Amino acid sequence: MVSDLPPDPRFFVLEADVWGPLDTQFDKAGAVNRGDAPRCPQCGEPIGLLTWLPPYRVELELHGQGFGDFAAGPGNDVLISERFAQAFRAEGLTGLLGFHTVEVVRARRKRKGPKPGAVPAYVVVSPGFGRAAVDEVRSHLRHKKPMTCAECRYSSLDSIHGFVLEPGTWQGEDVFRPRGLQGDIVVSERFAALVKRHGFTNMKLIPTEEYIWDPARKGPPAARSAAPP
Known part of the structure; x- marks a missing residue:
């Protein structure tokens, strides 16, 4: 229940550990079936990419020394190892949808290194779209166009230099895409503790207030002027 949530929760942006020691990525293989994109129930605009429908076949790209427990690829979905999926469900975490078995049709090494071991079993999951909303006042976002819904x-954003969630909007999910930043995966402290406790790999957990995305190097937005007395 919302009333049982911690009073001052911390959140993290989840990303793959690109160029890390177990950097694993995937691409969809063969003919890909797609469904409709998720849309905002109020304005009707798409809030994500087209959904991925079965069969789930992938090619793995191994950029590190071995296979990680997390793999990013195109679309809204990600791959997690079966051992990660088992721990996630056994410990009662929430927010991931699907858990569909994946067929790995090919695994290719993209950087020099030893021959990889056996490919672990993976499942495809989709982080849900949560009710938690980005706090526009307390976050540091540079906008191209203003919010309309x-x-x-x-x-449309130019850069992110840290963000926080609006108090009272988080419903307790451990993995979610927040309103206002649906392109990012945000996770709870429970999720971060699970990753650390089990040593799951190929994940970076960046505190939301320290998260930076600035592809054009425009820098943080100008400080808001103080309200008149």
Whole structure:
């Protein structure tokens, strides 16, 4: 229940550990079936990419020394190892949808290194779209265009220099895509503790207030002027 949530929760942006020691990525293999993109229930605009429908076949790209427990690829979905999936469900974490078995049709090494071992079993999961919303006032976002829908809170962004969630909007999920930043995967402290406790690999957990995305190097937004007395 919302009333049982911690009073001052911390959140992290989940990303693959690109160029890390167990950097594993995937691409969809063969003919790919796609469904409709998720849309905002209020304005009707898409809030994600086209959904991936079965069969789930992938090619793995091994950029590190071995296979990681997490793999990013195109679309809204990610791969997690079966051992990660088992721990996630056994410990009662929430927010991942699907858990569909994946057929790995090929695994290719993309950098020099020893011959990889056996390919672990993977499942495909989709982080859900949560009710948690980005706090526009306390976050450091540089906008191209202003927000037009109070529900999905979509706005075109130039850069992110840290963000926080609006108090009272998080519903307790351990993995979710927040309103206003549906392209990012945000996780709870429970998720971070699970990763650390089991030593799951190929994941970076960046505190949301320290997260930076600035592809054009425009820097943080100008400081807001203080309200008049």
